[in-house]
């Protein structure tokens with residue numbers, strides 16, 4: 382069957398590809414340590430699971446409004462007030478099938494053929510594909526490693542053309558873990574206001590921040606910035622609810638209405654039961670969120686120090702999310718590999734450690750390690766990488 386042109390250039394997710402390869406090796410009996418995961422390794426907190434069971438027993442198993450249950454929107458609204466001091470109306474919120482689907486729907490309603498979206502590198506793998514699927518053109522701006530992978534206002538300004546529709550900001554970032562400060566966001570925001578560029582602010586890792594860093598949403602910096610921002614967030618990472626598929630967008634009414642109309646013809650609504658679970662996630666105790674954050678921070682501190690001691694690896698210390706994004710260019714050279722992609726393949730084959738090559742994130746000299754796995758597995762993985770390097774040197 383000849384498939385549509387729009388899927389011809391679709392590249393499968395690099396993260397899922399490495400996870401699949403690692404699973405294949407595991408199934409063949411190899412002891413593989415997978416550091417490719419993009420999801421917390423904790424179970425969903427029990428009170429959230431119980432809320433879902435209760436919802437099912439009470440018969441909440443039917444269609445819901447396309448944009449999400451009013452009760453869930455109300456909890457999301459309270460969360461924005463609590464965490465960012467931002468006030469939204471229900472018509473400014475849409476609940477989607479995960480943050481990924483919120484972004485997908487947003488680009489579908491926003492972009493005409495040839496419209497440009499500025500994507501800072503390193504980027505989350507799905508941004509360029511989603512933009513292209515909507516007929517848009519990704520325009521990459523390099524977040525330099527020496528600038529902690531952040532883009533500058535000058536770089537942003539230089540990338541804007543008459544076709545620029547939006548810029549994606551992802552803080553805390555997947556894959557680098559970097560966080561933009563309020564001052565940095567303000568400077569970037571001013572350029573966006575000046576040029577009428579919509580800000581897509583992906584804040585899915587908001588709750589996972591370390592070393593006393595603070596998460597700031599660009600929308601809280603001024604009413605003008607709020608009016609020109611669509612915030613993307615969800616419960617996947619904060620409440621360890623990746624499989625429940627609940628995310629949302631908050632932004633200008635006209636955009637949210639168009640997204641809701643589109644959702645009414647695509648998904649109808651996010652799963653009713655999962656929406657009840659998300660209500661419990663936001664209205665119930667938040668201690669589990671903090672406990673998971675602390676566990677991630679402990680792992681980060683232990684594993685970061687060990688990683689940077691391996692010859693050939695350098696790494697900007699992340700302030701958020703649950704990834705390390707070291708530069709492995711020198712390590713690849715030392716191991717006799719032509720590219721970092723080749724290095725990652727050799728590591729999996731010989732050391733049985735699965736990392737994700739940075740090429741999938743627009744940063745071919747880097748690799749991504751997820752520390753959303755046990756400390757024991759992480760420490761064994763580091764030992765294996767070290768041994769691999771010693772054997773190859």
Ligand SMILES: Cc1ncc(COP(=O)(O)O)c(C=O)c1O
Pocket residue numbers: 419478479480481482505551554555583585615616617618623626627628
């Ligand atoms: C930066 C970023 N945005 C969005 C998502 C999607 O989250 P969800 O599971 O809610 O679709 C992810 C998941 O990996 C992510 O890393």
